[in-house]
Amino acid sequence: MATIVGTIMTSHVPAIGGAIAKGRQSDPYWKPFFDGYPPVRAWLDRVKPDVAVAFFQDHGLNFFLDKLPTFAVGAAPEYPNADEGWGIPTLKPVKGDPALSWHIINTLVADEFDITMCQQMQIDHALSLPLALLWPGGGDWPIRVVPITMNHVQHPLPSPKRSWKLGESVGRAVQSWDSDARVLVLGTGGLSHQLDGERAGFINKPFDLMCMDALVNDPQKLTRYSALDLVREAGAQGTELMAWIAARGATPGRVTKVHSNYHVPISNTAAGLLVLQNEDAALPKAA
Amino acid sequence: MGAGKKDYGIPGTPIFDGDAAQKGYALNAMCYSFNSAENREAFKRDEDAYCAKFGLSPEQRAAIANRNVQQLIAAGGNIYYLAKFAGIFGLDVQDVGAQQTGMTKEAFKAKLVEAGR
Numbered sequence: 001m002a003t004i005v006g007t008i009m010t011s012h013v014p015a016i017g018g019a020i021a022k023g024r025q026s027d028p029y030w031k032p033f034f035d036g037y038p039p040v041r042a043w044l045d046r047v048k049p050d051v052a053v054a055f056f057q058d059h060g061l062n063f064f065l066d067k068l069p070t071f072a073v074g075a076a077p078e079y080p081n082a083d084e085g086w087g088i089p090t091l092k093p094v095k096g097d098p099a100l101s102w103h104i105i106n107t108l109v110a111d112e113f114d115i116t117m118c119q120q121m122q123i124d125h126a127l128s129l130p131l132a133l134l135w136p137g138g139g140d141w142p143i144r145v146v147p148i149t150m151n152h153v154q155h156p157l158p159s160p161k162r163s164w165k166l167g168e169s170v171g172r173a174v175q176s177w178d179s180d181a182r183v184l185v186l187g188t189g190g191l192s193h194q195l196d197g198e199r200a201g202f203i204n205k206p207f208d209l210m211c212m213d214a215l216v217n218d219p220q221k222l223t224r225y226s227a228l229d230l231v232r233e234a235g236a237q238g239t240e241l242m243a244w245i246a247a248r249g250a251t252p253g254r255v256t257k258v259h260s261n262y263h264v265p266i267s268n269t270a271a272g273l274l275v276l277q278n279e280d281a282a283l284p285k286a287a
Numbered sequence: 288m289g290a291g292k293k294d295y296g297i298p299g300t301p302i303f304d305g306d307a308a309q310k311g312y313a314l315n316a317m318c319y320s321f322n323s324a325e326n327r328e329a330f331k332r333d334e335d336a337y338c339a340k341f342g343l344s345p346e347q348r349a350a351i352a353n354r355n356v357q358q359l360i361a362a363g364g365n366i367y368y369l370a371k372f373a374g375i376f377g378l379d380v381q382d383v384g385a386q387q388t389g390m391t392k393e394a395f396k397a398k399l400v401e402a403g404r
Binding site: 014052059060061064065082083084085086087112119153154155194195196197198199200201205228231232235237256263264267268270281 | 319367370374
């Protein structure tokens with residue numbers, strides 16, 4: 001059966017793409033953010049994932065309000081990135097893993113999640129930029145992906161509790177997949193930020209740090225919040241935390257924290273990074 | 288503040304609910320089209336014709352003409368689509384935040400830095 005090696009949760013602000021394109025990783029503004037990633041890449045070199053199951057929210061690239069799924073699972077052979085309106089260079093398409101996608105879809109529907117199935121899906125900065133942070137250089141991505149999107153554009157949003165259960169079901173699906181693949185779980189977005197309204201620029205550092213701590217050892221604590229509680233505590237767009245909660249729900253085994261980083265601000269956002277290892281997953285044999 | 292009818296009790300925070308989504312559909316459809324560079328150019332070439340094509344309400348048309356984020360949100364605009372409209376003018380989310388809070392961009396950025404201390 002497939003093995004879940006661990007989980008990476010990271011922010012995905014569009015401006016990161018501009019900074020990468022302009023080579024600003026060492027600028028004083030950006031350095032505290034980009035310095036968070038080399039230890040993650042060292043960990044990836046050790047655990048060697050083949051495929052990433054990624055929870056994130058689409059920001060109006062792939063989905064519009066005409067048809068907006070609460071949860072959608074990609075089942076495409078390849079996922080293109082595209083122009084989102086800001087002139088950020090488009091990144092290379094990333095390969096899918098349709099066999100795993102359909103296994104996850106079958107499991108989720110059997111678990112009574114009424115998801116949308118997508119054989120075509122464009123990925124926006126919420127997936128392309130985390131990939132660019134984890135595997136920089138602009139070459140071919142050394143990983144396949146299964147994208148799982150969660151609505152946070154239009155209320156009513158799913159709840160943190162439902163997001164957790166979605167993650168649990170995906171985690172069970174991966175572990176029952178007849179494959180020797182090594183699977184990474186990704187959750188992207190957050191942490192606290194707000195773009196709209198007179199409260200634009202709202203950031204809540206104590207809440208973010210509480211969440212990052214809870215996600216390691218007591219994640220279900222976060223399922224007591226409603227979506228509107230998250231708006232209040234983490235800002236209108238801080239609801240992206242639900243992708244982290246889903247990712248944590250998918251992470252099995254005895255979990256230890258490998259690495260974390262937290263830096264305010266990147267653009268309007270409190271940028272978080274958290275890497276968890278499944279201690280019950282064996283490391284790959286040295287080549 | 289927001290375009291919805293219900294008060295969610297979170298100060299300074301519009302909630303894009305079903306009422307707002309209905310009110311804002313044409314405006315958001317136009318802003319969604321700005322994912323395409325070709326459409327952004329068409330808007331810049333003839334703003335009136337482009338807005339007419341999407342059937343904007345007079346309130347939405349005026350908010351677009353005024354480049355005013357609060358008016359756009361009151362007219363049903365969703366921030367994720369509005370961000371693509373702002374992108375046409377090279378404005379980022381800090382410009383958008385500064386406009387809504389009545390601050391200079393520098394003061395808005397300083398507020399964000401302060402929030403991290």
